[in-house]
Amino acid sequence: MSNRLVHATVDLGRRRLALAAALGAGLAAWPAAARVRGEPVRRRASRPMMGTRVGVAVQGEDPRQLEAAIAAAYERMGALVRMMSHYEPASRVAAVNLAAGLQPVAIEPELMDVLLMARRMSRRSGGAFDVTIGSVGRWHFDARDPRMPEPGYIATHLADVDWRHLVLDQAAGTAYLQRRGMRIDPGGIAKLPILAAGLRTLRQHGVEQALVNGGGDIVAASGPAQRPWRVGIRDPRRPDRLLGALDVRDGFVASSGDYERFFVRGGRRYHHVLDPKTGYPARGPRGVTLVGSDLASVNGLGAAAMVLGAAEGHDLIRATPGVQALVAGSDGGLWIMPGLRERLLPATGIPS
Structure with a gap:
């Protein structure tokens, strides 16, 4: 953006x-x-x-x-x-991230639709698109205050970037990150x-x-x-x-x-x-x-x-x-x- x-x-x-x-x-x-x-x-x-x-x-x-x-x-x-913002502490996305590795979280139909689109694109692209990229930390691209995660943090958490560990239950209306520390970042979709x-x-x-x-x-x-x-x-x-x-x-x-x-x-x-x-x-x-x-x-x-x-x-x-x-x-x-x-x-x- x-x-x-x-x-x-x-x-x-x-x-x-x-x-x-x-x-x-x-x-x-x-x-x-x-x-x-x-x-x-x-x-x-x-x-x-x-x-x-x-x-x-x-x-x-x-x-x-x-x-x-x-x-x-x-x-x-x-x-x-x-x-849907992962920067908003009260958002549904933040709730999904907070409950990673613990329990599924009820999400709204609009967010479910977005995450389903992300999953389809991940599957089609062989993982080139991955909504769990947020697991490597928050990047800030504002030229006035640019920030990036520490290289060591990225290296440590890179294994948590895996869209296959985001479980979407459409019948129950829930999303669940299977590993503690995983994060979704829907900003790209x-x-x-x-x-x-x-x-x-x-x-x-x-x-x-x-x-x-x-x-x-x-x-x-x-x-x-x-x-x-x-x-x-x-x-x-x-x-x-x-x-x-x-x-x-x-x-x-x-x-x-x-x-x-x-x-x-x-x-x-x-x-x-x-x-x-x-x-x-x-x-x-x-x-x-x-x-x-x-x-x-x-x-x-x-x-x-x-x-x-x-x-x-x-x-x-x-x-x-x-x-x-x-x-x-x-x-x-x-x-x-x-x-x-x-x-x-x-x-x-x-x-x-």
Whole structure:
């Protein structure tokens, strides 16, 4: 999770751009909606959440309806953050970690869904994604106060990183870590479902044209009579350059990269995508951008691909139905799947 807001873009770079309403790095292209009663009403908002800024952009006819929907969406997302954050001492995640090796803990259906997605991605990736990575200690990637676990602590607890020892009982609604000292950290897989929950709340309040963005992960929706959102795609090798734009009607644009949350120490860049085999940041591709319409297919896939490396990561993505990808390699190369390349448009009208 980065400390930037992108409200109609996937931002694959680090450069901050000055936009209206101080929205931070990103590119905004409001969709042109069909007129019904005059010009459409547009509202947007931004709040700190999940270690980044979460932005909401909506379009409709009634400003009061839009503002009430935005408030409800933030309330819903905030409740899920409090439930799933391993930094919150009163969260369900904290309760699961505290009871590791002792007893199962009752968890909410929303957290169960996230942990089930994590388990599926762990199985598909051969453990390249592992929600129990929290067992090696807490990393802090805030550039103002970067912290990392002691190497000795990582070495001692690395054996506790094993998704197979997280037991999920759907019938009982419980989660159980089998070894004392194990910890789950859903940070790599909870954000996108939380953003999706915010979008569902907007739609439940009658908003058809909406976009929710958090740290480069985007969830968008457009009504049947409305145009899609136009999303700018940055080149992760050149943060000041756009590769193009993408029209997104209903679905997800998710990005993972070594440029979003990181610090430099001893000449080495430490970023937030951790390798479960080492307990340290992955040394695979620099960035992965995924486009798809199914949350479970996209969620966690970018991080797994970064851990696996170019060849295995590409294979994993290609084996995922309905997902298109752009991968920036550590060697400076750029891999774009044909389906996504065909969808890329010139970034006309989007500021760079």
